[in-house]
Amino acid sequence: MKNYKLTVLKGDGIGPEIVDEAIKALDKAADKFGFSVEYDYQLLGGAAIDATGVPLPEETVNSCKAADSVILGAVGGPKWDKEPGNNRPEAGLLGIRKALGLYANLRPAVIFAPLRGASPLKPEIIGESLDIMVVRELTGGIYFGDRGTEERDGVKSAFDTERYSVPEIERIARVAFDMAQKRDKRLTSVDKANVLDSSRLWRATVDRIAKEYPEVQVSHLYVDNTAMQLVRDPGQFDVILTSNMFGDILSDEASMISGSIGMLASASLGGSGFGLYEPIHGSAPDIAGQDAANPLATILSIAMLLRYSLDEPEAAKAIEDAVAKALTKARTRDIYTEGCGAKLVGCGEMGDIVASLI
Numbered sequence: 095m096k097n098y099k100l101t102v103l104k105g106d107g108i109g110p111e112i113v114d115e116a117i118k119a120l121d122k123a124a125d126k127f128g129f130s131v132e133y134d135y136q137l138l139g140g141a142a143i144d145a146t147g148v149p150l151p152e153e154t155v156n157s158c159k160a161a162d163s164v165i166l167g168a169v170g171g172p173k174w175d176k177e178p179g180n181n182r183p184e185a186g187l188l189g190i191r192k193a194l195g196l197y198a199n200l201r202p203a204v205i206f207a208p209l210r211g212a213s214p215l216k217p218e219i220i221g222e223s224l225d226i227m228v229v230r231e232l233t234g235g236i237y238f239g240d241r242g243t244e245e246r247d248g249v250k251s252a253f254d255t256e257r258y259s260v261p262e263i264e265r266i267a268r269v270a271f272d273m274a275q276k277r278d279k280r281l282t283s284v285d286k287a288n289v290l291d292s293s294r295l296w297r298a299t300v301d302r303i304a305k306e307y308p309e310v311q312v313s314h315l316y317v318d319n320t321a322m323q324l325v326r327d328p329g330q331f332d333v334i335l336t337s338n339m340f341g342d343i344l345s346d347e348a349s350m351i352s353g354s355i356g357m358l359a360s361a362s363l364g365g366s367g368f369g370l371y372e373p374i375h376g377s378a379p380d381i382a383g384q385d386a387a388n389p390l391a392t393i394l395s396i397a398m399l400l401r402y403s404l405d406e407p408e409a410a411k412a413i414e415d416a417v418a419k420a421l422t423k424a425r426t427r428d429i430y431t432e433g434c435g436a437k438l439v440g441c442g443e444m445g446d447i448v449a450s451l452i
């Protein structure tokens with residue numbers, strides 16, 4: 095029997111609640127499809143600061159490097175907001191992405207049919223279906239450029255630098271083009287080339303890589319226009335290729351079209367089979383500990399893990415099908431609407447229902 099070794103980083107806030115439900119689904123899928131999973135639980139973020147003084151302990155990095163892949167909940171919360179920038183929980187998250195070389199972040203925004211009424215967009219705007227893949231560069235750009243705070247002549251200032259090299263753009267562009275080639279063959283590269291040098295290099299590099307993929311139809315949009323187009327006509331997008339910060343912002347926007355940020359999964363990959371799987375949302379301190387969080391983004395991240403890293407496509411599909419079925423029976427608060435026909439449940443019950451349907 096195949097045995098997979100996974101490092102699990104529950105993190106903070108709702109992190110432990112949603113990860114527990116995701117593990118339930120994975121264990122059920124393992125039973126059903128005949129493989130086993132070993133978990134190594136490690137600390138990241140605020141939980142790691144409390145226990146060790148730093149958001150990314152070396153033991154965590156070592157465990158992740160020795161694992162087949164990593165499952166992550168979310169990090170951060172008001173308790174640690176006063177930590178210096180390089181010791182915040184979020185610095186731990188950026189640190190683990192960088193340490194593992196996970197430069198490609200896939201964030202699929204799909205709408206499950208039962209949730210059409212939960213989307214803030216009108217049905218005629220959503221159209222028949224919605225299936226957008228945001229490909230976000232994850233280990234470069236302004237998140238990792240030179241930064242600092244300084245004071246001159248009594249005036250304080252701070253700066254962060256957006257910097258991209260040609261090889262960084264080339265490798266993320268290839269991920270997005272490969273993805274588009276397997277999907278509807280439409281790729282939109284999003285930048286701010288009317289203002290930023292880094293975006294002009296991005297655009298020129300994407301155009302050069304595009305020549306390797308003659309079947310893929312490429313367009314370029316400015317990020318401000320993209321934010322508007324996503325709610326005007328989301329169906330125009332297939333694959334969106336963009337930088338670290340623009341991808342962060344646009345994927346939160348795209349998530350809402352699918353009904354809730356609690357629905358959007360993600361895979362962070364580095365060119366090998368190894369990956370880190372996490373929901374795109376944060377630690378939601380406002381609902382932590384209330385059994386109110388939607389665990390489906392994390393459960394759907396497990397489906398991505400099974401598909402992209404563990405090569406268990408049938409188990410992945412079984413989880414996605416179970417989520418689709420579960421949505422007709424039960425909903426957490428964020429996706430519940432009056433008259434939807436499903437019952438209002440907490441995080442734990444939602445996880446139980448999904449697991450029972452696998």
Ligand SMILES: NC(=O)c1ccc[n+]([C@@H]2O[C@H](COP(=O)([O-])OP(=O)(O)OC[C@H]3O[C@@H](n4cnc5c(N)ncnc54)[C@H](O)[C@@H]3O)[C@@H](O)[C@H]2O)c1
Nearest residue numbers: 168169170171356374375376377378379380381387388428
């Ligand atoms: N990947 C990560 O670990 C990650 C991502 C984003 C934010 N954060 C951190 O999380 C903390 C809170 O940030 P924020 O409030 O801006 O973003 P957030 O995503 O945590 O929450 C935004 C809103 O969405 C709701 N929400 C999020 N996930 C939900 C879920 N699964 N089910 C139901 N509702 C959900 C929250 O209740 C909140 O109202 C901050 O410390 C931030 O830095 C971490």
Ligand SMILES: CC(C)[C@H](C(=O)O)[C@@H](O)C(=O)O
Nearest residue numbers: 170184187188342374375376
């Ligand atoms: C918490 C933060 C560092 C993180 C990011 O900006 O990448 C989050 O918003 C995300 O989308 O995963």
Ligand SMILES: [Mg+2]
Nearest residue numbers: 342343346374
């Ligand atoms: Mg984000």
